[in-house]
Amino acid sequence: MKKKDFIKVEHKKKSFTRPDEKWGLEKETENFANQVKSYRQEKISDDDFRRFRLQHGAYGSRLRPDYSMIRIKIPSGEITPKQLEKIADLSESFSIGSAHVSTRQNIQLHWVQLEDVSEVMRGLVEVGLTTREACGNTVRNVMCSHFSGVCSEEIFDATPYSKAIAKFFLRNPISQNLPRKFKINFGCCDKHGLVRIADIGLIPAIQDGRRGFRIYLGGGLGAASFIGHLLEDFTPEEQLLSTCMATIRIFDRHGNRENMARNRMRYLVNEMGWEKFQKLILKERTILYMTTSESTRDLFSVHQFSHNLISNSILNKMKSNHKLPIVTESISIDSSSYTRWLHTNTVEQKQQGYYTVFVTLGAGDITSNQLKSLATIIQDFSLEGVARNTPQQNFAIRYVHYTDLSKVYKKLHTTGLSNSGALTITSAVGCSGTTSCNLAITNSHRLAKEVQSKLLELGFDVDDSLRSSTIKISGCPNSCGQHEIATIGFFGGATRIGNTMAPVYTMLFGGRSDKDSKLGKPVMRVPAKRVIEVIQKIVELYKQEKNSEPLDLWLDHVVNGNGPATIKNLEDIKTHLTPIVQLPPSEESPTSYQDYGNDVKFIAKTARGECAA
Amino acid sequence: MRRLKKNYILKKQTTKIKTSNDKKKTQNTQRTSTKTTIAKKLGIKSYQKLPIICDVDTLRTLIRKKTVRVVDVRKTEDYKKGHISTAVSLPLAQIISNDTPEQIIQILENIGVSDNIPVVVYDDTFGALAARVAWTFQYVGHENTSLLEMTFANWKDLGLEIEKKNNTFAKTKHTLKINPSIFADAKYVESIQNDQNTVLVDSRERLNFLTEHIPNAKNIPYTMLGTDNSILRPRNDLKRFIENRGIKKDSEIITYCGSVGTLSGLAFYALKLAGIKDVKLYSKSFKDWKALGKPKTEFKDANYWDLSAE
Ligand code: SF4
Numbered sequence: 001m002k003k004k005d006f007i008k009v010e011h012k013k014k015s016f017t018r019p020d021e022k023w024g025l026e027k028e029t030e031n032f033a034n035q036v037k038s039y040r041q042e043k044i045s046d047d048d049f050r051r052f053r054l055q056h057g058a059y060g061s062r063l064r065p066d067y068s069m070i071r072i073k074i075p076s077g078e079i080t081p082k083q084l085e086k087i088a089d090l091s092e093s094f095s096i097g098s099a100h101v102s103t104r105q106n107i108q109l110h111w112v113q114l115e116d117v118s119e120v121m122r123g124l125v126e127v128g129l130t131t132r133e134a135c136g137n138t139v140r141n142v143m144c145s146h147f148s149g150v151c152s153e154e155i156f157d158a159t160p161y162s163k164a165i166a167k168f169f170l171r172n173p174i175s176q177n178l179p180r181k182f183k184i185n186f187g188c189c190d191k192h193g194l195v196r197i198a199d200i201g202l203i204p205a206i207q208d209g210r211r212g213f214r215i216y217l218g219g220g221l222g223a224a225s226f227i228g229h230l231l232e233d234f235t236p237e238e239q240l241l242s243t244c245m246a247t248i249r250i251f252d253r254h255g256n257r258e259n260m261a262r263n264r265m266r267y268l269v270n271e272m273g274w275e276k277f278q279k280l281i282l283k284e285r286t287i288l289y290m291t292t293s294e295s296t297r298d299l300f301s302v303h304q305f306s307h308n309l310i311s312n313s314i315l316n317k318m319k320s321n322h323k324l325p326i327v328t329e330s331i332s333i334d335s336s337s338y339t340r341w342l343h344t345n346t347v348e349q350k351q352q353g354y355y356t357v358f359v360t361l362g363a364g365d366i367t368s369n370q371l372k373s374l375a376t377i378i379q380d381f382s383l384e385g386v387a388r389n390t391p392q393q394n395f396a397i398r399y400v401h402y403t404d405l406s407k408v409y410k411k412l413h414t415t416g417l418s419n420s421g422a423l424t425i426t427s428a429v430g431c432s433g434t435t436s437c438n439l440a441i442t443n444s445h446r447l448a449k450e451v452q453s454k455l456l457e458l459g460f461d462v463d464d465s466l467r468s469s470t471i472k473i474s475g476c477p478n479s480c481g482q483h484e485i486a487t488i489g490f491f492g493g494a495t496r497i498g499n500t501m502a503p504v505y506t507m508l509f510g511g512r513s514d515k516d517s518k519l520g521k522p523v524m525r526v527p528a529k530r531v532i533e534v535i536q537k538i539v540e541l542y543k544q545e546k547n548s549e550p551l552d553l554w555l556d557h558v559v560n561g562n563g564p565a566t567i568k569n570l571e572d573i574k575t576h577l578t579p580i581v582q583l584p585p586s587e588e589s590p591t592s593y594q595d596y597g598n599d600v601k602f603i604a605k606t607a608r609g610e611c612a613a
Numbered sequence: 614m615r616r617l618k619k620n621y622i623l624k625k626q627t628t629k630i631k632t633s634n635d636k637k638k639t640q641n642t643q644r645t646s647t648k649t650t651i652a653k654k655l656g657i658k659s660y661q662k663l664p665i666i667c668d669v670d671t672l673r674t675l676i677r678k679k680t681v682r683v684v685d686v687r688k689t690e691d692y693k694k695g696h697i698s699t700a701v702s703l704p705l706a707q708i709i710s711n712d713t714p715e716q717i718i719q720i721l722e723n724i725g726v727s728d729n730i731p732v733v734v735y736d737d738t739f740g741a742l743a744a745r746v747a748w749t750f751q752y753v754g755h756e757n758t759s760l761l762e763m764t765f766a767n768w769k770d771l772g773l774e775i776e777k778k779n780n781t782f783a784k785t786k787h788t789l790k791i792n793p794s795i796f797a798d799a800k801y802v803e804s805i806q807n808d809q810n811t812v813l814v815d816s817r818e819r820l821n822f823l824t825e826h827i828p829n830a831k832n833i834p835y836t837m838l839g840t841d842n843s844i845l846r847p848r849n850d851l852k853r854f855i856e857n858r859g860i861k862k863d864s865e866i867i868t869y870c871g872s873v874g875t876l877s878g879l880a881f882y883a884l885k886l887a888g889i890k891d892v893k894l895y896s897k898s899f900k901d902w903k904a905l906g907k908p909k910t911e912f913k914d915a916n917y918w919d920l921s922a923e
Pocket of ligand 1: 431432433434437438439440441444474475476477478479480481
């Protein structure tokens with residue numbers, strides 16, 4: 001007991017505030033305000049203004065270009081309590097009183113009046129954040145696995161590299177007018193981080209005692225998706241910058257600037273062929289490497305960074321033989337809500353005694369008040385004093401001492417953030433859909449929330465055989481909801497059923513995003529109002545097959561036509577699902593033909609997409 | 614909250630500095646007191662003319678000198694639990710249910726407000742209720758009305774003087790002098806709707822505005838106007854917000870909100886503070902507009918309500 005107390009005191013004393021990073025620039029906010037004025041006075045054209053606006057992180061809102069969705073870049077997903085508080089304030093003042101975690105570690109504020117965007121930027125700059133190059137044809141937010149630094153399987157922490165690369169390309173002249181957007185993702189190990197669905201994906205590796213990366217190029221999700229190719233077995237640390245630069249330069253030079261639908265780098269790779277592309281990159285890199293001074297290269301060597309502020313000596317001091325609070329054997333729906341939460345929302349770190357705690361959101365939504373409470377919790381309980389947002393649209397609070405877990409739970413509970421299931425199938429991902437996106441056909445956002453609450457109600461989060469499976473929903477074929485890497489994915493569309501239009505989703509099976517990334521296979525169309533029932537039925541069928549493998553592996557077998565029991569292939573499973581997707585005539589059940597969040601007839605309305613700008 | 618405490622310490626320090634600089638102060642007080650004596654001889658009281666926002670120091674000085682009427686517009690129960698020294702209780706509901714100018718004058722007389730005495734109003738609802746009451750006073754002719762810069766909760770957090778006794782003052786006489794330049798009704802709003810120089814401002818929250826609003830209205834949600842520890846932001850911030858929207862200083866602006874003109878009351882004073890001369894309050898607001906069956910602009914092509922996390 002005494003020993004524990006000692007640890008406790010030590011632990012409190014050592015928590016620190018991280019120095020602010022400065023990504024934002026004051027002068028850009030004024031510039032933005034002036035451009036809006038000029039635009040309103042018709043001194044600049046629609047197109048020019050649009051490009052400018054996107055370059056500064058403001059999308060036009062659904063069918064209302066006079067409102068913006070502001071995308072705040074959170075480099076590596078790492079965010080301080082002060083920044084969270086600021087975002088809460090800004091949302092309250094200028095947006096709708098809530099913020100939204102995206103699938104690429106951005107935080108988005110919706111329905112901000114165009115005239116107030118500069119005010120939001122002003123506030124963001126005060127806490128070091130930027131929206132610069134969050135949209136448009138540029139290097140987007142550089143992602144880094146939220147487990148980097150704490151993952152028990154990683155070789156080293158990729159975060160400092162991720163930040164250095166982000167810094168290098170932000171406002172870099174080459175990033176100002178690429179053929180199309182460009183995404184860079186860092187992972188921590190083979191399991192975490194979306195490295196194979198990015199233009200450049202990097203996983204830490206060590207060869208002969210040297211640090212470096214395994215680099216994947218040309219992946220990406222969209223109307224046509226591709227899995228990234230491995231450039232070479234090992235890319236040493238000192239080649240990191242030249243490899244990234246070479247890739248962007250080749251893309252800039254050879255990328256398709258004509259056909260907007262086919263101008264992501266993955267199309268270039270596909271059209272050119274991987275071998276030719278690979279050669280081109282390696283050649284370009286040699287030139288770049290030979291023309292980069294050592295001091296520049298050194299900027300990307302991790303020894304220059306003081307990122308690892310939590311020294312091993314502090315951690316070693318805190319080591320103790322504690323009994324893990326995590327219930328390893330399975331739990332049930334009748335377990336206490338705290339046990340359930342522990343089981344589905346916390347992960348043990350490689351730092352002994354420390355846990356990463358996940359905060360479950362609904363499709364990434366969080367209110368201003370909740371953001372403020374979250375900021376306090378991070379300050380009080382995370383040794384590193386920051387949090388990360390995750391591509392699953394949740395928050396991860398890391399370095400929580402095991403003796404603090406129940407306190408953290410209680411605090412989260414009082415602010416309505418203690419839902420379980422963050423790391424399970426119940427934490428459905430949903431893009432913004434018709435809540436704000438111009439291209440959306442369906443209300444994927446609301447559907448994701450409906451799926452989550454229904455599955456939690458059914459207790460799917462406590463079922464370990466479902467844990468490794470994911471559900472992801474996009475409101476159109478564009479994949480912002482990353483439906484193609486989900487075990488069960490959905491993307492929205494519209495179909496005439498009988499003589500009535502209805503919102504329908506195309507369902508895909510078998511996607512995954514780890515080292516063996518795979519894109520989901522389209523299975524069948526499901527009316528919006530039948531999605532939940534279909535998910536339930538799939539799980540029911542899986543249970544009937546009495547399989548010892550988890551759901552995602554079973555579905556993978558079925559996709560490959562070698563199901564282990566009675567359901568052998570997709571046709572078999574479709575036969576079971578078909579009765580559910582049939583709708584009664586619209587006169588009998590008009591609501592079956594409506595989308596979530598609407599009580600009127602469904603009409604698919606879209607406007608010019610800005611992702612493509 | 615943390616920020617508040619810091620401010621308080623700062624304020625205390627400034628007070629100290631002020632007292633050390635007392636030479637000037639005595640001069641000032643002397644001047645005021647001579648004025649007062651002359652005024653007293655003539656049988657008129659000379660009162661300080663207050664700006665739109667009354668800061669804490671000014672109010673405390675006035676309370677000490679007993680030359681102010683402080684009006685607490687929270688619910689009676691809240692008033693009974695504690696209020697700013699010398700404050701009288703006047704819940705907003707009383708103003709709303711007695712809304713003829715004559716009745717308002719009577720209310721003023723009953724709480725001991727004479728023609729020129731400074732009146733400072735406060736609430737616990739980020740200034741919106743206080744603003745509605747202050748506007749009403751100014752509308753019936755009590756020009757010298759001001760809003761306390763902060764809410765009662767802020768005042769209390771600063772540890773400033775609070776008392777529990779029920780204050781009453783001798784009945785006074787007050788002249789009725791309607792100020793039509795700050796008032797608008799549905800008919801008036803309709804008449805200026807296509808006027809280039811008039812701007813209609815809806816001060817409800819964004820999602821309510823998107824759902825439906827009076828045609829051509831611009832949205833300045835009340836949430837933009839204040840901060841955690843002050844009911845209105847600094848003048849320069851407000852000015853910038855308005856400038857960003859391309860609203861000219863010499864425009865006529867009419868504010869409205871959902872039903873009784875509280876949120877738009879706050880917007881009324883925010884615009885005044887930003888230096889707009891001609892501001893009117895459509896006090897019966899959108900509820901009245903809808904009841905009259907007037908046209909609305911609606912936006913139903915997006916499910917923005919589903920973005921809320923609640
Ligand atoms: S997937 Fe489609 S609907 Fe969803 S945010 Fe992207 S473009 Fe919009």
